[in-house]
Amino acid sequence: MRQISKFSLSLLALSSLALTGCQQFSKPQLPPSPMQTAPEEINQFALQGKIGVRTPQQSGSAFFTWQQEQDEFDIELSGILGVGKTQITGRPGQVTLNSAKTGEITAATPEELLKRATGWNAPITHLVQWVQAKPATAKAQISQDESGRPVQILEDEWNVQLSYAEQAKLPNKLILKQALENSAENRITMVIQNR
Structure with a gap:
């Protein structure tokens, strides 16, 4: 594999993995809520937007297109004017990231790929649920607005803040924060421009 900067690899891996959560987790047995969709629609969506990653050591952003079809996904990340395109695909048991800078990197889960690439431990698989305004596990603590939407x-160990456009049922912005030592934090900001 070619030598690349730690920043580039971290941004690529975290940006891509922040979008790839779909494998290796059991769906929580929660009572149905008005926010949930019919079973055949769960984990089936298309999103476009921008993602930013900030850690105590670095920061960066990318535009994304994310197609999710149950347990399979296809994500494309790019910089301004399509520069630095990265393709991420996944199906149960295999996540592949491919870009001109890194070549191909494959792992069994998004978490494994993130750990190998950056040293981070993060519940990346939860993001599929979070972008749908749902918790990923039965242990989640949820605060809602006056309309009953999770905010x-x-x-x-992650604090996920969800923002909505007017009366929308699904969020158009998510801010994910992980507290670190000495009041530092890892932060992922995801702006969804099209659903």
């Missing part, structure tokens, strides 16, 4: 999900 904060506390889960697996």
Whole structure:
């Protein structure tokens, strides 16, 4: 594999893995809520937007297109004017990231790929649920607005803040924060421009 900067690899891996959550987790047995869709529609969506990653050591952003079809996904990341395109695909048991800078990197789960690439431990698979305004586990703590929409999900050491456009049922912005030592944090900001 070619030598690349740690920043580039971290941004690529975290940006891509922040979008790839779909494998290796059991769906929580929660009572149905008005926010949930019919079973055949769960984990089936298309999103476009921008993602930003900030850690104590680095920061960066990318545009994304994310197609999710149950347990399979296809994600494309790019910089301004399509520069630095990265393709991420996944199906149960295999996640592949491919770009001109990194070549091909494959792992069994998004978490494994993130750990190998950056040293981070994060519940990346939860993001599929979070972008749908749902908790990923039964342990999640949820705060809702006056309309019953989740505005904060506390889960697996992450604080997920959800924002909505007017009366929309699904969020158009998510801010994920992980507290670190000495008041530092890892932060992922995801702006969804099209659903």
